[in-house]
Amino acid sequence: MSEPTIKRAGEVLRLDQVRKAFNVGTPLETEVLHGIDLSLCRGELAALIGPSGSGKSTLLNLIGLLDAPSSGELYLLGQATRDSDDEARTRLRNQVIGFVFQFHHLISAFSVLENVLMPLMIRHGKPSSADIELARGLLDEVGLSAFADKKPTQISGGQQQRVAIARALVTRPPLLLADEPTGNLDTRTAQSVFELFHRINAQFGCAVLVVTHDPRLAADCARTIQLVDGLVVSDEANPSSR
Amino acid sequence: MRLADSLWTEWKIALRFLLDNRMQTLLITFGIAVGSAVIVFITALITGLQANVIERTLGTQAHIRILPPDEVNRILPADEVSWSLVLESPRAQRLRSIINWQDIRDVLDQDTQILAVSPVISGPAIARRGVARASVALLGIDPPRYQRIIPLANDLIAGRFVVGAGNAVIGKELARDLGLGIGDKLRLDAGEGREAVVDVAGIFELGVRELDARYVYLDLKQAQTLLDLPGGITVIDTTVAEIFEADRIARRLARLTGLRAESWMETNGQLLNALSSQSMTTEMIRVFVGISVAFGIASVLAVSVVQRTREIGILRAMGSPRGQILRVFLLQGGLLGLLGSACGGGVGWGLVQVFNLFGPRLFEIPVDPTLVPLAMLVATITGVLAAAMPARRAARYDPAVAIRYV
Numbered sequence: 001m002s003e004p005t006i007k008r009a010g011e012v013l014r015l016d017q018v019r020k021a022f023n024v025g026t027p028l029e030t031e032v033l034h035g036i037d038l039s040l041c042r043g044e045l046a047a048l049i050g051p052s053g054s055g056k057s058t059l060l061n062l063i064g065l066l067d068a069p070s071s072g073e074l075y076l077l078g079q080a081t082r083d084s085d086d087e088a089r090t091r092l093r094n095q096v097i098g099f100v101f102q103f104h105h106l107i108s109a110f111s112v113l114e115n116v117l118m119p120l121m122i123r124h125g126k127p128s129s130a131d132i133e134l135a136r137g138l139l140d141e142v143g144l145s146a147f148a149d150k151k152p153t154q155i156s157g158g159q160q161q162r163v164a165i166a167r168a169l170v171t172r173p174p175l176l177l178a179d180e181p182t183g184n185l186d187t188r189t190a191q192s193v194f195e196l197f198h199r200i201n202a203q204f205g206c207a208v209l210v211v212t213h214d215p216r217l218a219a220d221c222a223r224t225i226q227l228v229d230g231l232v233v234s235d236e237a238n239p240s241s242r
Numbered sequence: 243m244r245l246a247d248s249l250w251t252e253w254k255i256a257l258r259f260l261l262d263n264r265m266q267t268l269l270i271t272f273g274i275a276v277g278s279a280v281i282v283f284i285t286a287l288i289t290g291l292q293a294n295v296i297e298r299t300l301g302t303q304a305h306i307r308i309l310p311p312d313e314v315n316r317i318l319p320a321d322e323v324s325w326s327l328v329l330e331s332p333r334a335q336r337l338r339s340i341i342n343w344q345d346i347r348d349v350l351d352q353d354t355q356i357l358a359v360s361p362v363i364s365g366p367a368i369a370r371r372g373v374a375r376a377s378v379a380l381l382g383i384d385p386p387r388y389q390r391i392i393p394l395a396n397d398l399i400a401g402r403f404v405v406g407a408g409n410a411v412i413g414k415e416l417a418r419d420l421g422l423g424i425g426d427k428l429r430l431d432a433g434e435g436r437e438a439v440v441d442v443a444g445i446f447e448l449g450v451r452e453l454d455a456r457y458v459y460l461d462l463k464q465a466q467t468l469l470d471l472p473g474g475i476t477v478i479d480t481t482v483a484e485i486f487e488a489d490r491i492a493r494r495l496a497r498l499t500g501l502r503a504e505s506w507m508e509t510n511g512q513l514l515n516a517l518s519s520q521s522m523t524t525e526m527i528r529v530f531v532g533i534s535v536a537f538g539i540a541s542v543l544a545v546s547v548v549q550r551t552r553e554i555g556i557l558r559a560m561g562s563p564r565g566q567i568l569r570v571f572l573l574q575g576g577l578l579g580l581l582g583s584a585c586g587g588g589v590g591w592g593l594v595q596v597f598n599l600f601g602p603r604l605f606e607i608p609v610d611p612t613l614v615p616l617a618m619l620v621a622t623i624t625g626v627l628a629a630a631m632p633a634r635r636a637a638r639y640d641p642a643v644a645i646r647y648v
């Protein structure tokens with residue numbers, strides 16, 4: 001906590017020498033991330049690329065506060081998170097972060113609309129009519145307003161992924177994380193999901209960090225961060241992006 | 243966030259999870275229902291049975307009888323330096339009156355724990371009609387007072403309940419043995435030449451053979467004359483409000499009056515023993531059924547927690563606090579308990595009604611109106627407790643690990 005927080009204007013996320021090791025203290029101990037420095041500002045859209053096993057998901061889980069770094073510090077909205085307890089981290093997850101998982105992960109017992117509303121229900125109980133309007137608006141945005149009352153099992157994989165994106169956005173988070181959101185989608189559907197990220201990024205101005213294997217999709221993003229064996233090997237702006 | 247708002251969400255998630263696992267929910271609800279039905283039915287049956295047995299027992303006897311102390315030999319204590327060897331032959335207990343019984347009666351009348359007080363004189367006699375003879379117990383009573391101890395008028399099968407002026411009320415068996423009907427004369431011989439002829443005014447049936455064959459009710463005065471105890475009575479019968487306090491009250495009355503006080507609990511020790519072991523058996527059945535219901539709920543929820551690992555991980559990732567996950571599963575346990583016991587309670591209640599309508603009809607089982615709600619409350623609490631282990635496990639999931647679970 002003694003470290004001074006040098007906050008850039010509109011900085012949403014900053015990683016300071018973040019390391020992550022698994023199975024600490026056992027013979028299987030392996031360090032997956034070896035000191036990551038990274039920062040992300042408001043309105044930025046960054047693609048995170050790298051070979052399988054390079055630590056992308058691990059990094060995203062750390063940023064999403066689902067896991068804690070072994071060392072180093074992670075700032076969210078300028079706030080250090082290393083020493084915060086589970087309760088505070090849980091609250092930050094709800095308020096600051098929208099997470100889209102690789103396998104969409106909707107809750108099958110709830111309808112599409114209820115899934116989108118879930119983060120708000122977790123935040124303050126019964127959703128207001130404004131909440132419902134917002135959720136319907138987002139479903140409209142992802143082109144699924146006609147499916148609001150369907151169960152997740154009744155819609156296609158691409159549609160489910162779009163529902164998950166709407167869900168991640170319903171709290172208007174300053175930071176949207178997506179872990180290979182298009183991993184199991186065909187090229188055209190993947191394209192349209194990325195379109196959505198671009199649109200959302202432009203529209204809401206939230207920072208977006210998206211993991212992808214597809215170089216063409218990555219090239220479309222304003223910034224590309226490459227991770228190899230737990231180290232950032234390149235971090236550059238894309239001239240070809242729009 | 244306020245707990246009420248949080249609970250709204252938890253309630254919704256819990257309900258959806260239960261509805262989503264329809265088959266599991268249905269099966270465990272059925273299981274809980276069977277358990278609750280058994281508990282409700284057996285509780286009603288045994289409570290009804292016991293109440294009935296006690297009612298029948300106490301219908302023909304006083305709760306506490308106050309008697310004169312036994313006569314004992316007075317033995318002078320030996321002086322300090324010598325031993326005394328005593329050969330004692332116990333005294334014969336002659337019929338004798340309670341001294342100052344009017345005062346004692348008045349004191350008991352004022353006692354708040356005592357409902358009714360009835361002085362009675364009783365002693366043996368021989369009843370004769372023609373050549374037929376029967377040994378009987380004479381009971382001299384004050385009818386209005388005695389009625390409040392044993393409502394004899396309700397048990398009359400012929401005639402009227404009048405004693406005094408040469409009238410007597412006798413039991414059905416005695417009437418049959420001696421061939422007596424209403425208005426017939428009966429000769430009573432209490433020994434030593436004390437005899438009387440009385441008219442049979444009423445015949446009762448208490449349903450206890452011994453009493454129906456031996457009791458002859460007279461008024462106090464006539465009985466006192468026959469038993470040679472002018473103005474005396476031999477026992478004070480009382481009833482109390484709290485029948486299971488009778489033992490304690492009897493001890494208090496014994497200290498208060500310096501007389502012997504016998505409670506019904508003392509004289510019916512066997513019965514009470516039987517009843518309490520019956521209660522214990524029922525209690526054990528209830529506990530074991532409760533335990534198996536609890537384990538049923540716990541195992542269903544344990545499976546559900548594993549099945550929903552990923553969904554729990556997502557909820558946690560979206561910012562659902564540990565406490566919320568915990569309560570989602572506690573609520574499911576409670577809901578299962580409530581739902582199952584509501585069905586089971588209804589079925590159990592129905593079974594009791596069926597038993598009352600088509601059963602052996604020996605007695606009516608009343609169902610305490612609080613029984614089913616109470617069973618539901620207990621089942622709900624059991625459900626919540628049973629859910630505690632799986633719920634804690636769910637709440638402890640590490641979201642990063644849970645999400646990757648397949």
Ligand SMILES: Nc1ncnc2c1ncn2[C@@H]1O[C@H](COP(=O)(O)OP(=O)(O)OP(=O)(O)O)[C@@H](O)[C@H]1O
Nearest residue numbers: 022023030032050051052053054055056057058059
């Ligand atoms: N919980 C864990 N325990 C032990 N090792 C782990 C754990 N999670 C990840 N790892 C290891 O960390 C390394 C990086 O894994 P990670 O899932 O972050 O890779 P990735 O870049 O997301 O790969 P992919 O593109 O295949 O999803 C892998 O070698 C993996 O085995």
Ligand SMILES: [Mg+2]
Nearest residue numbers: 056057058179
């Ligand atoms: Mg990955």
